[in-house]
Amino acid sequence: MPRTEAPIGAQQFVPSNARELDEFKAAAAHCTGCELHRDATQTVFGRGNAHARVVFVGEQPGDVEDQKGLPFVGPAGRLLRDAVDDAGIDASSVYITNAVKHFRFEWRGQRRIHQSPGPAHITACHPWLVAEFALLRPELVVVLGATAAKSLLGPSFRVTRSRGQLMPWPASAQHPEDFPAAQLQALATIHPSAVLRADDRDAAYAGLVDDLKVAATALA
Template sequence: MTQAAAALARIRLEALGCERCPLYRNATQTVFGEGPVPASVMLVGEQPGDREDIEGHPFVGPAGRVLDKALAAAGFDRTDVYVTNAVKHFKNEPRGKRRLHKRLTAGEIDVCKVWLESEIKLVRPKAIVALGASAARALLGRPAGIEALRGKTLAFGEAQSLFVTIHPSLLLRMPDRASREEGFERFVQDLARVVSAIRSSETRKASRRVTLRNSAQPAGFSVR
């Protein structure tokens, strides 16, 4: 285990007892991020859903299955991606045996940001993908319109890129099959842009390394 992975494991344990806001009261447990450390790509959702809250893992419910399908279609292997949420507890309102999902407030997003910032620092992703408005709000520090930012590559941090797209649960709420299929294809395109951006970045870095190596060779010496 690397030092960064060990540090993140300690932070995960600390987060399990988080009571920084009242959301823990109706939640089963903290749902922390999962994936390789470091990872080239970090996906940031909004909050755990009912299934995630019960199982303790991010994106394992219906929206997670949509996400897995879209990642595969875009050329990702989910095991290579770090997946987390902006808020680590499931915000819900108990109604008999059911728990109804509730929208996050800006204050709840902001108070939970300490965990997300730690994840970004230790995972060191080259690209971060905000899935939904709450995730974009957590990362940008301000309200953000999804449609205004989709398809754009935003500078984030010192050497990272930020991409904004929908949360996969939106596709499940679309009223008809045609809308869902169209929405899914566009979602895949958003994720494919991330793959393309990372590959382009890696190609540029490899090219710079070759240029630097060649420039360091004595005159009359060639690399074969």
């Protein structure tokens, strides 16, 4: 079996002197830090309030997001917007992004089927998250699902064990040197796509909203 070369990573594509999120977004459009850029339609960068108090971090763009170039605009995104509203979080105070900025998929006939990013993809794309946080400086990061949790909270973190709990930002988590991590909190919950796949969708949605209500209370 041929040996696969490790991704070069996104760090060399992240502008060192950017002062606006749009500058990062423009640079990310040319990122070839891992092989996912070859098949994806485009880079899908974060969007929302540049002064967001809360940042939502998901896994990766899906098929709809890949086509439109915006995160969380497909079915999972619509469900997340409903959950944010039902939890009482001000949507205007939110920024939303993904741990991996390109869509990973496989073809099945004429359909593109989601594949979870691997550890190498998560690591390669992490500099973009660090860059986003450096400008956003949020009060709270809501981690959506296992991939985002592994990217931000470490490979041993389990959403099922710790969901809905406010926790201090881990000292081991990578962040810019001047980032005030001591003032930052994190909260993990399920990815909204898990609600769409659940056998009991109503119960899964209620659980997501309950987790987000903890975030809303922290921001109040």
